[in-house]
Amino acid sequence: MRQEKRVALIGGGLVGLSTAYAISNRWPDVHIDLFEKEDRVSAHQSGRNSGVIHSGIYYKPGSLKAQLCHEGRSKLVDFCSREGVVFDTCGKLIVATTPDEIPRLQHIFDRGKENGVRCTLISAEEISEFEPHATGLKAIHVPDAGIVDFPGVARRLQAILEEKGHSIFLNSPVDSLSESSDGSFLTSLGRSHAYDLIISCGGLQSDRLVKLSGAITDFQIVPFRGVYYELTAEARHLCSNLIYPVPDPAYPFLGVHFTRMTDGRIEVGPNAVLASAREGYSLKTWNAHDVMEAVRFKGFRHLARNHWRQGLTELHRTLSKNAYLKALKTLVPSIRAQDLIPCRSGIRAQALRSDGSMVDDFVIVEQPHIVHVCNAPSPAATACLAIGDSIADRVESRLN
Ligand SMILES: Cc1cc2nc3c(=O)[nH]c(=O)nc-3n(C[C@H](O)[C@H](O)[C@H](O)COP(=O)(O)OP(=O)(O)OC[C@H]3O[C@@H](n4cnc5c(N)ncnc54)[C@H](O)[C@@H]3O)c2cc1C
Incomplete structure (x- = not known):
């Protein structure tokens, strides 16, 4: 008799939940256990963010951020429409307020075009048509940016996984991680569990989970x-939708x-x-x-x-x-x-x-039976469903 494969997810943020969701869609026979140390999902970054659906305009063309934000935005909008989660693609303005910001605004606009993002450069007068109380010299209007109830997305993903018979263990911190030649192991609340594959999506704790598993990385x-x-x-009334400054490239x-x-x-x-x-x-x-x-x-x-x-x-x-x-x-x-x-x-x-530079792109570290999502800063909430699908692609050979 063929044995059911077993996968564990660590972290009930949007990235962990979306990855579990992608695996459950692609391999209906795989059983998933998700371990979350808090008493609810989305207790940290996924439930404490700005609630903005990013368009993908800022990110370096070809980067994971650019690709997964673009794909993730439309997957997120489709998911919310289908599952009844509140969202609004209300559009956003990125406003240059000083002359030195104008070349940077132009650079963002060019990147947006390269990344396939719909965007328009607008004049100082046109800014007030979108945002009557905002002022600036020039702006970019991004119609596909929006707002969403991210904790609502997380709760819906949790409910779907539970409806499919998967297990979400709350109040369950994972405190050890290891692998052998044919599988991986974790312990939580003093109990040891064996899996074909463990995927850790620990957000603020992601580097500690990497260290627990013995992998070596250059970042913290x-x-x-x-x-x-x-x-x-x-x-x-001072703001109709979303008003953003031009980011400083040194501190994006x-x-x-x-x-x-x-x-x-x-x-x-x-x-x-x-x-x-x-x-x-x-x-x-x-x-x-x-x-x-x-x-x-x-x-x-x-x-x-x-x-x-x-x-x-x-x-x-x-x-x-x-x-x-x-x-x-x-x-x-x-x-x-x-x-x-x-x-x-x-x-x-x-x-x-360790040289003090910030890791800009999403980072995924792979061991034979453990995969770690190590750096998933903004726009990872927007991109979560695409990140989940891309991890499912990476583990395809291990689950087939
Ligand atoms: C202030 C702020 C504003 C932001 N604004 C936006 C925005 O508007 N749009 C956008 O797209 N992105 C935004 N982001 C980024 C986005 O929120 C994050 O990129 C995304 O939520 C990351 O999701 P995650 O699942 O990786 O991490 P998290 O949501 O942090 O989830 C990680 C989970 O792992 C659990 N965990 C950790 N260690 C263990 C362990 N040992 N055992 C069990 N569980 C464990 C944690 O308790 C946590 O629930 C913002 C982030 C912040 C902080």
Whole structure:
């Protein structure tokens, strides 16, 4: 009798859930166990992000980010339409507010065209047709960007997997990982489990899972905490949809933006400051193990030495509402301090090499019976279904 193959997923974020979903669609006979250490899915990055469906305009042509964001965007929109998850392809503006940003805006526009993204360059006058309160010199309109309820996507993926008979184990941290010549093993809550294949999608913990399995890599996850404000109900008219600044190529993930959420609120943010705990969402949270691990890492010390000035600016923006407001005013000059209410924070998992450089693209590390998704920063939520399919492609020979 043929034995059913068994696959384990570690991590109930959008990447882990989407990978489980792709495997369940392609191999209906494979049984999947998904281990999540928290009491719910999407407890970390997947449930604490900006809720934006990215178009793929920013990313280096040919990169995994460019390819999987483009494919993932349409897969996500189809999934949400089919499964009744709230989304809106409302479009977005990327606004240049100073002359030196115009060549960078043009560069993004050219990249967008190369990546097959629908986009149009618009004039200062046209900006106000889309966003009456935003001002700038020139902008890109991206009609296929949008907003989505990412925790809703995660919950729907969880329900589909459970309906198909797969197991989602919550409150179940994985604390050891190993492989032999014909399979892989993990332990959780003191019990050992054997699988044909284990796929780890641990987000902020992904490098630790790689180390647990004995694989050697040159990078470590560095957590960047970003705080959001929300606009008071009276100030919501200041943003219709999505208003973004032109990113600085040296710090592409910096730059606070205005985001209409799917529940109608308008959030602004996030900024990005090195976090004193990988999963500590309050400024006061401090995890000695996380801090010591970062400080001992050569790459972190390089980063701190080379980018301390930018780091202090971002920290100032976290501690001072006025500094935060100044950044917002460049896009929407009429916004006032009293329009902003502090709301929440999120922590980005960013892989850093030992030379201090940031790993830009998605990274997947493969062992014979263990696959690790190691660097899945933005736009991995948008791209999650395409990432899941691409991992299913990679493990095809191991599951057939
Ligand atoms: C502030 C912020 C804003 C962002 N905005 C956007 C956006 O607008 N659009 C977009 O596309 N992307 C955005 N992103 C990026 C996006 O949210 C992430 O790329 C994506 O959610 C990554 O998903 P993941 O499943 O890899 O990680 P996560 O969602 O972090 O999931 C990893 C899971 O693994 C679990 N885990 C870890 N270790 C273990 C273990 N040992 N045992 C069991 N479980 C474990 C964790 O508890 C966690 O639930 C943003 C990210 C942040 C932080």
